[in-house]
Amino acid sequence: MIGNPEFFTGNERNLAPELQELKTPEGELYLRFYLPSSDEFALPATGIMEVMQQPTDRITPIPNSSPLLLGTINLRGQVIWVADLGQFLGDPAVLNTDRAEIPVIAIEDQEMILGLAIERLGEMDWLDAEQLQMPTNVPDRIVPFVKGEWVLKDDSSPTQILRVLNHVAILRSARWAA
Template identity: 55%
Template sequence: MVSHQDIVADTDTNQLSNLQELQNPEGDLFLRFFIESGQEFALPAQGIREVLALAPDQITPIPNVSPVLMGVLNLRGQVVWVTDIGQFLGHPKPLDTDCQEISIIAIESQEITVGLAVDKVMDMDWLDADRLSPSLSAPDNMAPFLKGEWVLGDSEQYLRLLDPEAILRSARWAT
């Protein structure tokens, strides 16, 4: 016969086990997202300032700037440049802005903030950076902005890890 104390003790053990998993995850925390072409990417969580969902008219177009720039937005008083990260990485298909909201990932380093407009933000995942392999399948124009990639399952699908520092310091902003 099972007593109330056995049930409480078992529940406490399960909660402790779940809590230990949350406190001691394996790997590092990354934000996963998709660009318009359907490719999946990740960014390290520590370089992300915040994730926004904005109406397209909240991004103000700026004339005579690099074609990779969509415009600027006001992020609590700070002017932030926004780029279609898919086009920045060399994909010809632009982000569909004929929608109610655009997902923007604001990345930041040394007081520089840039908004990356993406097709769909997925979730945060703990991923093992030791399993990251060189990006051998990535196009040449994308390679400078990648730290590597994870192969997803047995397929030809990749989760590519972007280098936020390389994006922020890129000469593509001026062209």
């Protein structure tokens, strides 16, 4: 096999059919996720430090802190805050913390890190940045945190709006001081 010159030149006819059909991803990589109200959002993968299923008993509540904050966790020796993203964005539904684990997305910008507790994780998706549109019908309370939205069309399901959040605006928000 190694002596075969076509092994190194990548002759496609020797590849399995399912490998020949793979396409190069286009666009940017985003993590899709859901808030307790089942609203779906996305964050750019470039702003995500880590995604984890955090045991609820490992989130330490801190007295006299913002009601948006669930507490702190130890992330590889560094103590970081974990916030209820749904409450931060004004989601009417309450995050279920009465379960073994909560999905947490650790976002970062420069030296600042924050864990965002969400209802459930979605999938990673390549989305074309050129198709990102200005947000429409966005509640005023979340306008500063929405970068844009995609209109996702699928033959098998109705048109869906996917809002993209600005992780830097979330990290640097004055709401955390309230």
